[in-house]
Amino acid sequence: MKNNPLPRLDEDPVLREQLLPHCRLSLGEVWQDPAGRHRVACADATNESQVRSLICNDHASLAIQDPPYNLIAFDLRNIDSFIEWCADWVRVSAQVMSPDAAFYVWLGADQNQHFQPLPQFMMLMQQLNLFESRSFISMRNQRGYGTQKNWMAVRQELLYYVRGNPFFEVQYTDIPKILRGYYKNINGRKTENLERGRSENIRPGNVWVDVQQVFYRMEENVSGCYAQKPLKSIERILLASSQPEDYVLDLFAHSGSTLLACERLQRRCLTSDLDPIYCEIAIRRLEHYRETGKTGWQNGHPFEDVLGGDTEHLPNN
Numbered sequence: 001m002k003n004n005p006l007p008r009l010d011e012d013p014v015l016r017e018q019l020l021p022h023c024r025l026s027l028g029e030v031w032q033d034p035a036g037r038h039r040v041a042c043a044d045a046t047n048e049s050q051v052r053s054l055i056c057n058d059h060a061s062l063a064i065q066d067p068p069y070n071l072i073a074f075d076l077r078n079i080d081s082f083i084e085w086c087a088d089w090v091r092v093s094a095q096v097m098s099p100d101a102a103f104y105v106w107l108g109a110d111q112n113q114h115f116q117p118l119p120q121f122m123m124l125m126q127q128l129n130l131f132e133s134r135s136f137i138s139m140r141n142q143r144g145y146g147t148q149k150n151w152m153a154v155r156q157e158l159l160y161y162v163r164g165n166p167f168f169e170v171q172y173t174d175i176p177k178i179l180r181g182y183y184k185n186i187n188g189r190k191t192e193n194l195e196r197g198r199s200e201n202i203r204p205g206n207v208w209v210d211v212q213q214v215f216y217r218m219e220e221n222v223s224g225c226y227a228q229k230p231l232k233s234i235e236r237i238l239l240a241s242s243q244p245e246d247y248v249l250d251l252f253a254h255s256g257s258t259l260l261a262c263e264r265l266q267r268r269c270l271t272s273d274l275d276p277i278y279c280e281i282a283i284r285r286l287e288h289y290r291e292t293g294k295t296g297w298q299n300g301h302p303f304e305d306v307l308g309g310d311t312e313h314l315p316n317n
């Protein structure tokens with residue numbers, strides 16, 4: 001069997017036709033978790049009534065949003081219409097969230113096009129005035145894009161906004177402090193890091209270098225997805241900005257990383273995707289985790305019951 005058996009499912013019309021009859025949701029429908037913890041909707045993030053049917057009477061105190069910046073921003077829409085589109089889902093999110101809320105947004109910055117859409121999105125958030133800025137986090141990727149004549153782009157941007165006074169708890173990395181520490185003179189005596197702080201590990205700050213990008217050899221890999229965020233990054237956000245049983249909103253579910261991270265950390269997830277295939281993948285990933293304890297399909301894929309395990313015969317493989 002191939003290691004990465006499914007191509008990008010959003011771009012493969014033949015496979016889509018095969019898979020769509022096996023998807024439980026179509027646009028406007030909501031999946032209720034039989035365990036009563038989460039909901040998944042097939043919804044347009046900019047459609048308030050569709051998002052409201054996902055939320056019901058619950059209020060999320062944390063949102064982790066990962067809009068499709070590459071695809072939609074750069075190929076299908078120009079930057080102005082991308083930003084107008086962002087204004088719509090940011091407003092919808094603000095409508096359905098708690099008064100005290102944390103709002104995280106993953107974004108790209110195209111270094112060949114004046115770093116769009118990052119600066120435009122930052123300006124938009126200032127104009128909308130719905131959330132206040134708190135931090136600009138950069139996460140380091142292991143792979144990147146670049147040429148011999150430029151710095152390789154290995155960064156993903158994560159913006160952190162708040163309104164009111166949401167929960168926040170300082171996080172530590174798994175990097176031991178002693179490896180990354182520095183000495184400091186206190187009262188003429190050279191002291192070590194370990195003497196000064198309570199934790200053995202360092203605080204990640206707003207540059208995260210200790211998160212492995214998802215690739216096909218990892219258990220959490222979900223083939224057929226093209227933009228999967230590492231569970232470790234989502235779990236860090238959940239631990240910092242939510243508490244057990246809190247509701248967490250993610251309007252761009254895709255591989256269901258936020259859903260799965262919520263399950264693992266006893267949060268409740270309200271998540272949606274416009275594409276019924278990605279809604280189905282998110283639901284299947286949660287079910288697969290509950291059945292097997294596995295976070296993804298390292299040597300397989302979410303639709304083995306439909307397509308079989310060996311997919312070398314499929315188009316694009």
Ligand SMILES: C[S@@+](CC[C@H](N)C(=O)[O-])C[C@H]1O[C@@H](n2cnc3c(N)ncnc32)[C@H](O)[C@@H]1O
Pocket residue numbers: 043044045046066067068069225227228229230251252253254255256257258272273274275278
């Ligand atoms: C960048 S991916 C999200 C990745 C996700 N954080 C993960 O870790 O798997 C963006 C997703 O947004 C979905 N999408 C695109 N337009 C949408 C819209 N208007 N409303 C809701 N979802 C949309 C796409 O189908 C895609 O699955």
